[in-house]
Amino acid sequence: MVFKKLLGALGVGGPTVDTVLATPAVQPGGLIQGQVNLVGGTQEAKISGITLTLVARVEIEHSEGESDGLASFARYSVSPPLTLAAGEQRSIPFAVPAPYETPVTSVAGQHLHGMSLGVRTEVEISGARDKGDVDPLGIEPLPLQRGVLEAFAALGFRFHSADLESGRIRGTGQSLPFYQEIEYLAGPQYAHLFKALELTFLATADRVEVVLELDRRSSDVINRHVLDRSSTGQDLTAVVDGWIRHALANAPSGHSGHGYGGGHGFGAGPVVGAAAGAVGGLVLEEFADEFVEEIFED
Structure with a gap:
């Protein structure tokens, strides 16, 4: 899919990027394969690097209730620095692993309601990193x-x-x-x-x-x-x-709680803001409207 945000950041005539997944669904530990297709704009562009980031919608409990945030949990550099000439077309193949703890999103081809994962392509160009659109990723169980x-x-x-x-x-x-x-x-x-x-x-x-x-x-x-x-x-x-x-x-006779500490018992902690912040090493971002529309439709 073409980066709408990238075009906005560089102005009309800048390069476009389209990431195509050859494996829209994999198992935990499996290889996510595809290619990043670059098309030069009206002038030469110096690209410092291209990174693929696995992202997911995560819920967090805090004093005001619950919020959803976008969490990244794996990052892979798939391209060294390069110069893209005006109008040049270039494809960069990649094969990156899904962590074994990557959550399951579907079983026997049936989507699990509430699960939303994706692969985001980030391009570093002109001294700035531009977070582009996200391609949905399915994870079948081991x-x-x-x-x-x-x-x-x-x-x-x-x-x-x-x-x-x-x-x-x-x-x-x-x-x-x-x-x-x-x-x-x-x-x-x-x-x-x-x-x-x-x-x-x-x-x-x-x-x-x-x-x-x-x-x-x-x-x-x-x-x-x-x-x-x-x-x-x-x-x-x-x-x-x-x-x-x-x-x-072996169940206790009285109420035992979860026994893990934190609000939910599994270690949940506070969140900074409504849907952003850092919790236990997890960085949450606010959702972009286009991301919600493209990836988080159940």
Whole structure:
């Protein structure tokens, strides 16, 4: 897509940039591939560099409630300095990895309501960095993650929503400054024991850490589990059922809270302004209207 903001910054006749993703959907750890197409304007342009940034919509809790912000969580330089002649056309291929903790946005081709990720192309030119438009990026689950999700479906759980929360879950191997929560309504055999369950995946190259939070009337029960590659391809229905039964059997009798500190229990902190600031190392930006329209339409 052509950078409308880049044209505005350089004036009419400046260069244009169009990033094309050859892999509009990948798995965590997979390669995002494509090319950045440059077209020179009416005069020579010296480009200091081109950077691809992975961005996502993240929710943050603060004293005034909740706000959404745009968080960047991976940056890749895809071009050395170059000079683009007037009218010159040039294509720069790229292949950059999606972090293993990149949140899942779709399952079996079905978009998870509430999830919005994209690849933003930034061009440094004339001494200024111009943040251009964003191309939507889909993330399909790893085989281990898919096995867990299929197990919940087999147990009668119904997907309700998904979002990204700023903060960190203590005692885990989390590396990104936010985490995904996938919420399911309890299956019929569990509905009298708890009403909903939130699932968080923390993946690495050889394992997936699973954090479960059961929403009970008397207390919130949190358990952590780890699956390694040996579980890939297996039917995990009995395993997941065992996780839930273990959590219920060891649930405290009174209200325990989340036990992680912070407003939400997973390490959420304050935010500066309505939708901008820095929280636990996570920098949030305000949304541009065109970004909301292009990427965040559910």
